[in-house]
Amino acid sequence: MTLIGTSVKRVEDKRFLTGKGRYTDDIKLPGMTYVCFVRSPHAHAEIKSVDISKAGNMPGVVKIYTGADLTEVNGVPTGWQVNFKNGDTMREPKHPLLVANKARHVGDAVAMVIAETYAQAKDAAEMVFVDYNPIPAVTNPQQAAKADAPKVHDEFADNLVFDWALGNDKAEVDRAIENSHHVTSLEFINQRLVPNAIEPRSAIGHYEEQIDKYTLYTSTQNPHLTRLLLCAFVLGIPEHKVRVVGPDVGGGFGSKIFHYTEEALVTWASHQLKRPVKWTAERRESFLTDAHGRDHVTKAELGLDAEGNFTALRVKTYANMGAYLSTFAPAVPTYLHGTLLQGLYTTPLIHVEVDAVFTHTNAVDAYRGAGRPEATYLLERLVDTAALEMDIDPAELRFKNFIEAFDGVEQAGYQTQVALQYDSGNYHPVLQKALEMVGYEEFRNEQAIQSNGKLLGIGFSTYIEACGIAPSAVVGALGARAGLFESAQVRVQPTGKVSVYSGSHSHGQGHETTFAQIVADRFGIPIEDVDIVHGDSDAVAFGMGTYGSRSLAVGGSAIVRSMDKIIEKGTKIAAHLLEANPDDLEFANGKWTVKGTDKSVGFGDVSLTAYVPHNYPEGLEPGLDFSSFYDPANFTYPFGAHIAIVEIDKETGKVTLKRFIAVDDVGNVINPMIVDGQIHGGLAQGIGQALHEGTIYSEDGQLINGTYLDYVMPRADDLPSFEIDRTVTPCPHNPLGVKGAGEAGCIGSTPAVVNAVMDALKSYGIHDIEMPVTSEKVWNIINANS
Amino acid sequence: MQAKVTITVNGNVYERTVEPRTLLVYFLREELGLTGTHIGCDTSSCGTCTVHLDGKALKSCTMLAVQADGCQLTTIEGMASNGELHPLQAGFHEEHGLQCGFCTPGMIMVAADLLSHNPTPTEHEIREALEGNYCRCTGYHNIVRSIQNAAQRMQEAVSA
Numbered sequence: 001m002t003l004i005g006t007s008v009k010r011v012e013d014k015r016f017l018t019g020k021g022r023y024t025d026d027i028k029l030p031g032m033t034y035v036c037f038v039r040s041p042h043a044h045a046e047i048k049s050v051d052i053s054k055a056g057n058m059p060g061v062v063k064i065y066t067g068a069d070l071t072e073v074n075g076v077p078t079g080w081q082v083n084f085k086n087g088d089t090m091r092e093p094k095h096p097l098l099v100a101n102k103a104r105h106v107g108d109a110v111a112m113v114i115a116e117t118y119a120q121a122k123d124a125a126e127m128v129f130v131d132y133n134p135i136p137a138v139t140n141p142q143q144a145a146k147a148d149a150p151k152v153h154d155e156f157a158d159n160l161v162f163d164w165a166l167g168n169d170k171a172e173v174d175r176a177i178e179n180s181h182h183v184t185s186l187e188f189i190n191q192r193l194v195p196n197a198i199e200p201r202s203a204i205g206h207y208e209e210q211i212d213k214y215t216l217y218t219s220t221q222n223p224h225l226t227r228l229l230l231c232a233f234v235l236g237i238p239e240h241k242v243r244v245v246g247p248d249v250g251g252g253f254g255s256k257i258f259h260y261t262e263e264a265l266v267t268w269a270s271h272q273l274k275r276p277v278k279w280t281a282e283r284r285e286s287f288l289t290d291a292h293g294r295d296h297v298t299k300a301e302l303g304l305d306a307e308g309n310f311t312a313l314r315v316k317t318y319a320n321m322g323a324y325l326s327t328f329a330p331a332v333p334t335y336l337h338g339t340l341l342q343g344l345y346t347t348p349l350i351h352v353e354v355d356a357v358f359t360h361t362n363a364v365d366a367y368r369g370a371g372r373p374e375a376t377y378l379l380e381r382l383v384d385t386a387a388l389e390m391d392i393d394p395a396e397l398r399f400k401n402f403i404e405a406f407d408g409v410e411q412a413g414y415q416t417q418v419a420l421q422y423d424s425g426n427y428h429p430v431l432q433k434a435l436e437m438v439g440y441e442e443f444r445n446e447q448a449i450q451s452n453g454k455l456l457g458i459g460f461s462t463y464i465e466a467c468g469i470a471p472s473a474v475v476g477a478l479g480a481r482a483g484l485f486e487s488a489q490v491r492v493q494p495t496g497k498v499s500v501y502s503g504s505h506s507h508g509q510g511h512e513t514t515f516a517q518i519v520a521d522r523f524g525i526p527i528e529d530v531d532i533v534h535g536d537s538d539a540v541a542f543g544m545g546t547y548g549s550r551s552l553a554v555g556g557s558a559i560v561r562s563m564d565k566i567i568e569k570g571t572k573i574a575a576h577l578l579e580a581n582p583d584d585l586e587f588a589n590g591k592w593t594v595k596g597t598d599k600s601v602g603f604g605d606v607s608l609t610a611y612v613p614h615n616y617p618e619g620l621e622p623g624l625d626f627s628s629f630y631d632p633a634n635f636t637y638p639f640g641a642h643i644a645i646v647e648i649d650k651e652t653g654k655v656t657l658k659r660f661i662a663v664d665d666v667g668n669v670i671n672p673m674i675v676d677g678q679i680h681g682g683l684a685q686g687i688g689q690a691l692h693e694g695t696i697y698s699e700d701g702q703l704i705n706g707t708y709l710d711y712v713m714p715r716a717d718d719l720p721s722f723e724i725d726r727t728v729t730p731c732p733h734n735p736l737g738v739k740g741a742g743e744a745g746c747i748g749s750t751p752a753v754v755n756a757v758m759d760a761l762k763s764y765g766i767h768d769i770e771m772p773v774t775s776e777k778v779w780n781i782i783n784a785n786s
Numbered sequence: 787m788q789a790k791v792t793i794t795v796n797g798n799v800y801e802r803t804v805e806p807r808t809l810l811v812y813f814l815r816e817e818l819g820l821t822g823t824h825i826g827c828d829t830s831s832c833g834t835c836t837v838h839l840d841g842k843a844l845k846s847c848t849m850l851a852v853q854a855d856g857c858q859l860t861t862i863e864g865m866a867s868n869g870e871l872h873p874l875q876a877g878f879h880e881e882h883g884l885q886c887g888f889c890t891p892g893m894i895m896v897a898a899d900l901l902s903h904n905p906t907p908t909e910h911e912i913r914e915a916l917e918g919n920y921c922r923c924t925g926y927h928n929i930v931r932s933i934q935n936a937a938q939r940m941q942e943a944v945s946a
Contacts, residue, residue, distance in 0.1 A: 009879055009880065009882075010879070010882065012887075013878070013879045013884060013887075014871075014879075015887075016884055016886075016887025016890050017862075017871065017875040017878055017879060017884070017887075017890060017894070018822070018862065018863065018865070018866055018871075018875065019820070019821070019822015019823070019861065019862035019863040019865075019891050020822065020863075021822070021887045021888070022821075023821075023824070023888065025821075025825070026815075026821035028816075028819075119805065119807070196920075196922055197886075197888075197922060198824075198826045198832060198834060198886070198888045198889050198920055198921070198922050199824070199826065199886070199888045200825070200826065248886075248887065249886065250824070250826075250886045250887070250888030250889075251885075251886040251888060251922050251923055253922065280825075282828045283826065283827035283828045283829065283832075284828060507886050508885035508886030508887070508923045509885070510885070673882045674882065676882075676928075677882050677885060677923075677924060677928055680924055680925035680927040680928065681885065681922070681923045681924050681925045682925075683925055684922075684924075684925030684926065685922070685925075707827070707828070707829050707831070708827045708829050708831030708832055708920070709829045709831060713920060713922070714925075714926075715916070715917045715919075715920065715926075716912070716913040716914075716916035716917055716919075716921075716926040716929070716930070717910075717913040717914050717916070717917050719913075719925060719926055719927075721909065721927055721930065722925065722927050745925075
């Protein structure tokens with residue numbers, strides 16, 4: 001039986017269902033100490049003095065560190081360099097582990113209080129007296145880009161991190177826009193979001209003097225990269241002396257990709273104190289310090305001819321980087337955003353400009369989708385708005401402008417105007433299927449006769465994303481300071497059981513099941529005979545972690561490569577045992593058979609022979625254990641069509657999401673149940689941006705809604721059951737034909753919901769509505785115009 | 787100042803001396819090592835710390851350990867019996883009601899409370915019952931299915 005394409009129930013479930021998951025905060029080591037940080041309450045302030053004398057005498061206090069203790073220690077680095085258009089180097093300030101002289105956002109850590117218990121550390125932190133001199137702050141990226149804005153870093157002339165452009169010749173695009181029959185123009189804020197993994201970040205540093213070795217347990221999506229950055233760039237400790245473990249991790253959504261100051265601090269402090277040092281964020285700290293997402297201020301213009309063909313797209317974005325550059329931050333508004341502006345359309349001319357700016361806010365980095373949701377939002381809002389303005393059906397307008405199907409094998413990949421070459425795509429069927437599922441004609445009829453004090457609206461989004469991140473040489477040329485391959489070791493044990501060591505990291509994605517399916521299917525062994533090991537830099541040779549919907553496309557492909565090597569060597573051993581020529585053997589269903597005969601030898605026998613090589617091919621090494629490093633040939637390009645139906649209560653302005661239809665094409669599917677789950681979760685987060693979520697900063701830089709009491713995420717009764725389906729267009733360049741499913745839901749859904757709201761409100765003559773679309777905003781629109 | 791408490795958790799009686807300010811959730815995690823009950827926020831909003839107190843679902847971050855003195859608690863660790871999963875645990879497994887697993891204990895505990903007084907809830911009733919619990923992974927879709935699956939199992943067990 002084939003396991004590929006089967007909804008195998010998850011093998012990792014049991015420990016989570018019985019309360020036996022092991023998250024970082026669950027780990028308790030002998031002699032452990034606990035950290036509470038003193039964080040700046042000001043967005044921008046000089047630190048005149050830090051008085052720790054009273055705090056130092058509090059019960060249980062072990063040690064208090066301030067910025068002055070760390071002036072010789074490096075800050076945390078960024079992993080991507082995007083230079084100015086004129087070639088000048090990107091501005092890259094130090095991101096100190098503790099700030100000594102100046103706080104640059106609310107939550108910047110000023111002191112680290114370490115005590116015998118967390119309560120004692122918290123008590124003592126209350127007694128650290130910091131004398132601040134608050135100075136004016138700026139939080140909006142467009143404001144921050146102005147010459148007279150308060151400066152975030154004194155060493156630079158202004159707040160610009162870099163300016164950047166991509167696409168066709170600017171003058172040509174300008175001309176095409178000017179000469180278009182119709183231009184649809186939108187200016188909006190793609191608001192800042194807080195990823196809000198439900199497990200708060202946590203880190204434990206554990207230096208063991210007797211073996212001169214460090215262990216860092218941390219809630220990370222990315223243990224090896226964390227180790228590399230920690231060792232080579234921050235603390236200067238030898239990498240082979242450091243083990244980084246990402247145990248069970250309670251969701252990431254991007255926010256746990258990055259190397260954070262707290263990870264370096266607990267590691268450093270455990271060496272100073274020769275004791276384990278643990279820090280776990282309180283939720284308010286997560287709001288202030290987990291890297292945020294989005295935060296673009298954008299002007300986007302789409303030119304169309306009289307028939308509705310897209311003629312040109314012009315985009316200008318101010319991207320908020322926050323006060324410091326987080327690990328992937330420079331890549332997000334540029335290579336993960338500008339490069340996606342072709343969408344699914346044949347737009348012949350595209351130009352995008354991005355100014356990345358510092359502000360007095362927490363760092364912004366990759367959050368589920370990372371750049372691609374921002375690109376999709378502006379494109380799909382433009383398309384539905386253009387359809388409304390030109391009185392063309394929004395589905396028809398999309399069909400008219402879709403790129404025709406190409407499989408990437410018989411037909412070449414599609415070369416976009418914005419650097420990328422799509423691998424394979426077939427865009428008409430996803431929208432066609434979604435229209436059938438929604439019952440489009442019936443809906444329009446129902447909408448026309450709606451008269452019960454409610455307004456019905458339908459919104460579309462047809463998106464593409466670049467996943468399977470990423471070909472190393474390509475990203476290297478674009479400024480990445482790391483490769484983005486993946487590693488996998490497949491170890492066949494003497495008894496024929498298989499251990500797989502993957503550099504991908506599972507924090508909800510179900511790798512322990514999906515990867516095991518691939519292995520069990522290929523080797524023809526029971527899935528119970530396969531164990532997936534991940535998240536430990538001492539166990540796994542190397543890894544680039546999990547993000548950018550890359551685990552299966554890149555990490556899974558690395559497993560396939562190692563399995564190829566196992567089969568190849570196993571064939572030599574089997575041929576020896578069968579006294580046959582290796583070329584005459586075929587491997588299927590767990591055994592090697594001499595073609596055309598009933599002579600065969602099983603996987604288990606060959607495994608045992610590899611480790612008990614008494615009767616063995618001459619010159620062949622014993623053992624059955626191979627590593628591979630898979631570097632993808634291209635990104636993968638999943639796509640899909642999402643349709644939202646909303647109902648608005650005219651009395652209250654309340655928007656109810658009545659239905660959500662998603663048809664996604666993520667290439668081949670290994671475990672449909674898990675893929676569907678990924679889509680569901682992504683949809684909820686994308687819908688959250690449309691209707692619920694978004695940070696609010698005060699003028700002086702305070703995060704006003706920094707708790708779960710006032711930052712609203714979708715709850716169970718805010719969402720309908722989702723109606724989802726898929727088409728399958730295999731990826732032509734990886735051995736599994738897979739494209740990645742983690743971010744699709746989050747990328748496509750946001751504009752579909754906002755477009756549905758706009759459709760419902762079309763009689764009110766508004767051009768746009770700001771996210772999140774709250775009842776208050778809708779009520780004001782309805783009442784301002786009636 | 788220290789206070790003595792006697793609390794029964796999953797059928798075991800624990801006598802401990804605690805600081806009066808100790809929250810019940812810290813008591814469970816730090817004193818008893820029952821780390822299946824999680825902490826996801828500091829405002830009693832996320833529901834990951836949900837346990838049963840004398841049979842009713844309760845966010846264990848909203849209560850002091852001293853207030854639970856003399857009470858009977860059930861945590862996620864006490865839901866399976868004799869190695870057999872509780873129908874809700876089985877339902878969550880069957881319907882892929884969990885991804886990262888962090889909210890799962892709270893979801894199961896709140897669902898168990900729901901099914902104890904409403905054995906055949908509608909989808910709407912399930913969604914309303916879950917509104918004190920955040921999940922960021924599943925979009926709740928499969929959590930709803932999981933609870934429906936468990937309700938079905940429990941109904942079948944009753945009629946069998």
